Amino acid sequence: MKVLTEAELRARLKKEKTDELIVNSNIIITPSAREYLNEKNIKLVFEDEVKQASSKPDNQKHKEDKEERFVPKYICRYTGGYFDDKPEHMTQLYGNELVFKDHPSIVFRGKLDSLQSKILEVQVMADRDKCQKLVDEIQEILRFVRNILKAEVINEKIENISILGLKEEEVREMSHNPKKHLGVEHILPDYKMGELVIGLNAIRSSVREAELSSISLERKDIIKALNRLSSAVYVMMCRYLAGYYN
Structure with missing residues (x-):
């Protein structure tokens, strides 16, 4: 069809x-x-x-x-009823279709909103430290997240995952073997690693939270994209400690 x-x-x-x-x-x-x-x-x-x-x-x-x-201004997804004014406890899912604010898609979009906020915070830190290479890669991460949001909102499948100039298989391999590819051991985050590494780790954690909230959407492509994204952010942490951004 x-x-x-x-x-x-x-x-x-x-x-x-x-x-x-x-x-x-x-x-x-x-x-x-x-x-x-x-x-x-x-x-x-x-x-x-x-x-x-x-x-x-x-x-x-x-x-x-x-x-x-x-043509009703707003339509209730659950009952088919309509509203002239949007109730405070409801929000738009698609077009003028209203759902409660705890709808799985709305919760997921909220997680992506929080994730973008964290990404921007760390990007400001990188810019302050004049780490332009890291600023550029964080911008790529931000675009990746916004594309995931777009895919969910317009119900389009995410194809051909690529990030940091790496294919998804390469991201996965590098995150599993940082010693082989970057010359650093697996990381257990510590405050002595510095503000930017800890900031990147906060992004990685937020990605994981978004991934968990996406499970109820039954979108395997989104789950996979977020899984690879968390691996990519971990690779960035390892790259930072390896001096890649100097």
Whole structure:
């Protein structure tokens, strides 16, 4: 069964201008694609609806065209009810669809938000110490996390994991054998290692927390991406102690 994503919509609508999009009745429309259509005020029409409309008498079609279609501002995912104002205990999951704030996806997104905050804190430390090489790699880590968030929000699969210029197998091998690849033994974090190593370790711990919260989403690609990310941050800790960033 075909899935229509926001990315496909954007590419398609760059080439054509329309206020109505007709699609096959069996196609799956991702939430982000529906939201994009709403933003552009493009009506989504399924082929079955077109066939049914063509078979109706002209006077009935004219009557239906005059009727104003009600579009609720917010819809409750659990009951299908609607709201004019968003309740404080609820938040948007996809588009105008509301869920409670303890929904697994919302909890996961919160963990990624906290993780990004920690990453930025350590990046400020690295910049203060004029460790530009580390600043650049932390920026790559930040982009990686934001791409994971994007993949969860638009329901796209994460493919071909690559980070720090390494393939996922290389990241895993390096984190398992730092002595062989970086010349340092496995790390048991200690305050004497310095502020940046301890900061990187805090990032690694936050990645692990995010990974645990992702399990309920049943997204093996996200779990794998976060697993490799924690390994990559551990590699960065070893690199720092090996003098890689000097």
